[in-house]
Every structure is written in C-alpha cells, then in structure tokens.
Amino acid sequence: MKLDIFIVDAFTDAQFKGNSAAIVPLEQWISDELMQKIASENNLSETAFIVKNSSNSYHIRWFSPLTEIDFCGHATLATAFVLFNHLDVSNEVEFTTNKVGSLIVTSQNDGKIVMNFPMQKPEPILHVPTDLLAGLSIAPKKVLKNRQAYFVVYNTQHEVEQVAYQSDLLKQLAPFDVVVTAKGDDADFVSRYFWPANGGDEDPVTGSIHTGLAPFWAEQLNKRSLNAYQASARGGSLICHVDFDSARVTLVGEGVLYLKGCIFV
Known part of the structure; x- marks a missing residue:
C-alpha cells in the first residue's frame, strides 16, 4: 500500500x-x-x-x-x-x-x-502528587490540572526556562502530562511541556495545552487576547484569544x- x-x-x-x-x-x-x-x-x-x-x-x-x-x-x-x-x-x-x-x-x-x-481551563487541586514535586527541580508556586495535564505555575520566565525534570518520575503521573508556565518577559506567558507518559520527554510546541493555559492567564492578566511563547529548544509562538461566554479558545x-x-x- x-x-x-x-x-x-x-x-x-x-x-x-x-x-x-x-x-x-x-x-x-x-x-x-x-x-x-x-x-x-x-x-x-x-x-x-x-x-x-x-x-x-x-x-x-x-x-x-x-x-x-x-x-x-x-x-x-x-x-x-x-x-x-x-x-x-x-x-x-x-x-x-x-x-x-x-x-x-x-x-x-x-x-x-x-x-x-x-476551552480546557485547569482547576486548582488539593493534593499535589509527590512524583510531580520530586520530578521537577524547582518547587511550584501553584499547581492546577485539567483533563490533559498538571499545570505547574512559577514566578518567573527564568524558572520555566531553567527547571529540570526527571522523566521516570513524571511518567508515573500517567495518563497526565506536565506543563510549566509563568508570566513572560516579552510574551504574555511562557510554557514548557513534558510528556514522558504519552509521547516523549519535552514537546517543542503544544497547541492543545494552550486551550488551558490561555484561559488561566487571561484571568490572571485580565486580558482576552494574549501572545504565548513555548520555550523549548526549537521554540514556538502562538496568538491566543479567549471567549469565556462560548467556552472556546482561538489559537x-x-x-x-x-x-x-x-x-x-
């Protein structure tokens, strides 16, 4: 064939x-x-x-x-x-x-x-898995979760760029992946995405997770249109528009x- x-x-x-x-x-x-x-x-x-x-x-x-x-x-x-x-x-x-x-x-x-x-807006969680905390080199400011991943919020873009991860520990979170994010220096927000349970160690640019990141940061920054940057080795840029009335996100x-x-x- x-x-x-x-x-x-x-x-x-x-x-x-x-x-x-x-x-x-x-x-x-x-x-x-x-x-x-x-x-x-x-x-x-x-x-x-x-x-x-x-x-x-x-x-x-x-x-x-x-x-x-x-x-x-x-x-x-x-x-x-x-x-x-x-x-x-x-x-x-x-x-x-x-x-x-x-x-x-x-x-x-x-x-x-x-x-x-x-829209796949994340919600706060009461108990953060120990494998998540042990699998990241920098302690989170806040952790949320949607149907796809744990959302680990940091204070700065520098922390997002510098955080190291242990794939063997994050793999234990299956079927959930992990996104780390912070307010950006140039973009409105930045992120990195780790998915050892479902695809690989780090995904270069992840469109689906921005259906959760965009509404989260829209509320934090009081903006409905946001510029996003995924800070992987290859890097990628997205423009996000959030419509809470229709529960939709445009990328x-x-x-x-x-x-x-x-x-x-």
Whole structure:
C-alpha cells in the first residue's frame, strides 16, 4: 500500500523551528495497529491521519510514537496547512474528532491559520502528587490540572526556562502530562511541556495545552487576547484569544512545509 505523507513545522514561519508533525491523508481508515506503527516509524511528536467526511470536513486522529492522543493542536494546524495549500481545500475546514468535538480551522489572507477549540481551563487541586514535586527541580508556586495535564505555575520566565525534570518520575503521573508556565518577559506567558507518559520527554510546541493555559492567564492578566511563547529548544509562538461566554479558545499560528512524499506499507 502506498500512502502520501507530508511533514510540516507548525507554530513557526521558519523551517527547523516550532513543532514538526506528519500528515497522512487516507481514503479510508487503516488499522489502529498500522497507524501506530507509522507514527512510531516517523518518530515525530505527532502523526495525524485524516479521512474526508465531505468537501470541507475531515475526521482526524493523532498518534504519538507511543500511543493515540485525544487532542493535538500543532498537528491540527499542520494538517490544515496541507489541506489549504496542497489538497485544494478552501479557506475553512472542520475536523471531527473522537474525544474533543468539532474543531473549526480557517486560513487568513496573510497565511496564518486560525483554530477554534473547546476551552480546557485547569482547576486548582488539593493534593499535589509527590512524583510531580520530586520530578521537577524547582518547587511550584501553584499547581492546577485539567483533563490533559498538571499545570505547574512559577514566578518567573527564568524558572520555566531553567527547571529540570526527571522523566521516570513524571511518567508515573500517567495518563497526565506536565506543563510549566509563568508570566513572560516579552510574551504574555511562557510554557514548557513534558510528556514522558504519552509521547516523549519535552514537546517543542503544544497547541492543545494552550486551550488551558490561555484561559488561566487571561484571568490572571485580565486580558482576552494574549501572545504565548513555548520555550523549548526549537521554540514556538502562538496568538491566543479567549471567549469565556462560548467556552472556546482561538489559537493563531503559521506552518512551513518540510517534506512531501510517499510511504509504502
């Protein structure tokens, strides 16, 4: 079987920055086992598989090298980039999902991609897991949690950039990942994302977690539009708009094509 594949750097306007995702368009679903093997072979943080529902609607599923993921923002942006620029889809597409409902993505005239996602605001927790505290080199100011991850809040961007983590301990928090965050020096807020239980040690740019980070910082800073920076080695920038009335978060970013080819399985 021959399948098309694209690799796109997401949340960046330059190659080798942001977060890479593979996109595999399918005419019909292949087995979960084969999708997982392809994602493991690609060895990127995410591989997205899509099947067309109608002209501007696709069902999307995301796989890390280790497991299927409920929700992935950067691979959604990368998939929309491919559809808009290489597969003749007009400037709006709907992605249907197994876990997080409908995702509406549009393309602006300037090439930026706008994604409208359900809000996943974190809530404070009473008891912080000992593996979380032991797994991070800097003690948190505050810890919250949503359906995806523990949110570890620090006082400064410097702490976010300098914190070291122990993957073996954070892995014990499965199925939850860990995001560390603080008010930014230049951006409104910064973050890093660790996910040893579900994909790898540190994710370069994580769109999905900003559906929780953005509403948290919107309340802290009393702003509804925020600039975010994920301070990984590759780095990535996002513009976030928060609508508390509709419980939705809009993320804006860019993508750059790295590879177009075929795989044989």
